Amino acid sequence: MKIALFGYGKMGKMIERTALGRGHVISTKVDIGTTNIDFSDMDVAIDFSTPDAALGNISSCLEHGIPIISGTTGWLKDYDKVVDLCHKKNGAFIYASNFSLGVNIFFELNAYLGKMMRNVNEYKITLEETHHTQKLDAPSGTAITLAQGIIENTDYLDWKLNGNGEKTIPITSKRIDAVPGTHTVSYHSEVDSIEIQHTAHNREGFALGAVIAAEWILGKKGIFSMKDVLNLG
Numbered sequence: 001m002k003i004a005l006f007g008y009g010k011m012g013k014m015i016e017r018t019a020l021g022r023g024h025v026i027s028t029k030v031d032i033g034t035t036n037i038d039f040s041d042m043d044v045a046i047d048f049s050t051p052d053a054a055l056g057n058i059s060s061c062l063e064h065g066i067p068i069i070s071g072t073t074g075w076l077k078d079y080d081k082v083v084d085l086c087h088k089k090n091g092a093f094i095y096a097s098n099f100s101l102g103v104n105i106f107f108e109l110n111a112y113l114g115k116m117m118r119n120v121n122e123y124k125i126t127l128e129e130t131h132h133t134q135k136l137d138a139p140s141g142t143a144i145t146l147a148q149g150i151i152e153n154t155d156y157l158d159w160k161l162n163g164n165g166e167k168t169i170p171i172t173s174k175r176i177d178a179v180p181g182t183h184t185v186s187y188h189s190e191v192d193s194i195e196i197q198h199t200a201h202n203r204e205g206f207a208l209g210a211v212i213a214a215e216w217i218l219g220k221k222g223i224f225s226m227k228d229v230l231n232l233g
Contacts, residue, residue, distance in 0.1 A: 003214060004028035004042035006057040007049030007072070010134075014207040015046055022211060030057070039064035044214045051075045051137065058082050058093065067092035067217045069210055071099050073141030083223055092217050096226045097141030099209030103183075104226040106198040110146050110185055113196060114153035123187040123194070125150060127159070130174040130182045138173040142183055147171060150185070 001024045005012045008031040016026050027041045030049075037060070045061045047054060051074030061068040062085050070093070079095070086093045098104070117123060127150075129143040139147075139161050147159035147169050159169040180200040187194040200206070209226065216229045227233065 001025070001215065001218065002027035002041060002043045003211075004030065004037075004039075004045040004061075004066070006030045006045055006047040006061075006068075007053070009048070011048040011071070011203060011206065014203055015048065015210055018204070018207040018211050019214075022215075024211070039066055042066055044069070044218060046070075046210050046214055047072055048210070055081070059085055062086055062089050062091040062093065065089065065091065067214075067220070069094045069096075069099075069213045069217065071096055071206065071210055073097055074137040076141075086223055090221055092220050092222060092224070094213050094217055094224045094226070094229070096209075096213070097145045098181075098206065099213060099226065100198075100200060100205040101209050101212075101230065102205060103142060103198055103200075104209070104230055104232065106183070106196070107145060107149055108227075108232055109196060111149040111153050113185070113187075113194075114150045117187055117194075118154050122189040122191075124189070125154075125156065125169050126172070126186045126188065127169055128172045128174070128184045128186070130176055130179050132179050133175045133177055135175065138175070139171045140173070140181070140183070142181065143171050143173070146183060146185055 003019050003024050008029045045066050045068040047057045047070040049072050054072040054075040055078045129140045156169050157167040161171050164170050180203050182199045184197040213229050
């Protein structure tokens with residue numbers, strides 16, 4: 001499989017190593033300053049670029065009939081535009097705030113816990129995420145996905161970074177050198193606390209999940225998620 005990498009930073013290089021190890025070819029590397037892109041020399045694209053570049057990268061691939069996987073966060077105000085373009089071009093697209101296989105299982109666990117706690121009003125929910133200092137956005141896309149999973153299954157209405165409110169999930173973001181990513185969802189009451197946590201030991205899990213998603217999407221048409229890739233229902 002010929003893979004194009006949009007974004008050739010730390011994640012792009014790790015995806016390259018993972019893809020090569022699984023027998024694929026990196027046919028194209030697109031980074032800041034790249035002008036000429038040969039869309040005929042790629043089977044699938046993986047985008048881990050920047051919030052400013054993501055929409056253009058994804059749109060260009062869909063325009064040229066290239067299925068694309070995106071793990072870039074911070075651009076989702078334009079997500080509906082991508083959905084419309086994908087349908088218009090009969091293309092294939094996967095966005096995930098986190099491609100780690102473990103994190104996507106954690107998403108399902110988080111939603112299930114939310115359903116269990118829906119009518120237990122004694123608990124207040126908080127969410128904390130910690131990442132390396134080079135992460136550009138806060139809160140993380142993963143934290144937002146976790147918050148949305150809670151909102152969909154409880155009577156909470158929204159989330160807010162460093163905020164509070166009766167029906168608002170407060171998210172705390174910390175930036176510490178060399179932390180790949182830790183997410184903690186906590187339910188606190190006066191008598192006890194319940195916590196679920198996912199801790200990434202390195203970024204290799206993110207890269208592996210992205211390559212697996214790229215392998216999975218070949219030959220498919222539509223908008224998908226990691227739930228589809230992992231058959232999580």
